[in-house]
Amino acid sequence: MSRTSGTATVVEATFAVLQDAGRPEGASWGIAANGALDQFAYHYGNALVGNPTSLPSLEATMTDLVVRFDEDSVVAVTGARAEVTVGGLSARTHQAVVVPAGWELAVRDIRDGMRSYVSVFGGFHGADAFLGSVSPDRTLGFGLDLVPGTTLSCGDGDRLDLSGRQYAFPECAPPRNPLLAEGELGVLPGESRDLFEDRAGELFEGDYVMTDKTDAVGARLEGRVPRRLDAGEILSRALPIGSIEVSGGKELLVLNRGRGLSAGYPVVGVICTSSMNALSQTRPGGPVRFVPLTIADARRLRVREAEAVQSVRARMTTIIDPLRVATSEERRRRGGNAR
Template structure:
């Protein structure tokens, strides 16, 4: 019988991965973890492939109990992580004994937390990804009492001296500020807005409650299109900052439809998208202009930090004789 992780308090939790890469041509949204950086780091800290299934916990408290010893990593927004009531660190591998209760509570200064397990979970797949798709009704949220089958058995890693942490791996932890600044590059329709395009950077915008993983609605001093003519429906990227005719901006996220007919003033950068996944309704954000070269440099630096972390994790696992899951 496979080892399992039993959900005690589900909150709002889904099984995620990095999404459906290359499926937009078939009309399928990418979906996947909204904060891609935190999801990657959680899996890397557990020795997994960065695309392996993991849990995305949104806003509310979560608790689970493993049937056997496991090794987990919890990343994302600051939260209180405990194992049988004892505080444990985020952004590091943490042993959890069989039968112990792991809790994630008090998520703050952000919206989402990621929980990976050494060896990952068994999951259903659609077009190469286990990421939920709310339009197709695939991958429902977890419920209290659900059991997740674990792919790999984990050796016992309980530390013999007062539960001293096993690792200090210097994971690349992003900032979780009290006010958010989101980087964007020019969109394909920037020229259509003339001087009003500067409004995007001159004042904050407030996130509407009608926001989710599909996209954010933002209220503020909205730029206005100064050219005439209809905008034909076309493919739009994740992160497109669209300007409808009303009084809101739309910022498309990973669950966005693949085509739209609104003018695209800007596009959120890859690093900015992970940050945008933590902005709560009611919060204000500012946009910061970046050139394409600046955006690429920031993305490469972030990915390089994850690659360096992977090397450190492999070295630590080898030293402690922790088996790396197959396929990584």
């Protein structure tokens, strides 16, 4: 089937990139996973626009993003709270909206979080991929930073007939976390917990503050640092995303999606996947508190997020699929009957 695509042109951007789920299979090559730092918001946005699988989206960090679409497009904004407008008219986050041809979608005043995601029906395309992913890797110098004038194609093999679509798509606010309060991060025991003995529990005795020394590789948190009792050497090795390293001093280092090998520091705990999404939305100066979590509870949170994404995807697909208009080639393949 031939591809029909519209285009999206970046009108305003400061810290924004083209982002997807990353490259988890790169671990066997020593390549960091990277990908959207808030994986839930990224997948949820794709589900809201009816994409059957998650496709590249735009990720804006703490700064405004304005994009103009040259064809009618179904778009959704997820992640941090923000002021969203379509052609100057107010729109909501976590709700698919139609952006008419020639109109601009603006995401401004990102607040109560760090990152907003813009997803479009059919995804954004036109950037180089590495190991099947367009996600930036700062260590390798790979990735597409969005600047004014950047133009991407968007859409899939079919286009949508949005004529007369005057009413809004359903608002689908994401579910609340059933186990953790706002600012709480679920933590599993780390591989080096025994090196701290009873002092490992100090991790849960007070708040920590996100510093401005944070990026895709790791985040530094100020607060009470458990003191290691065994000073023996630890070899550098691969560690999971969310590992809490005790490097000495007054800070903890949490390894993010762009992490490489450990520098040989002990790992007192590992933040669960769902809580890493929350951490990615914590602004510098924001407080967080570690909460012990069982493996069963961590799985429960992960499954709950996956079910939320799948539920919204199924709901929106039933609404958006009937709006598809097949290409001429697809109509010929079907014997001349368009959907």
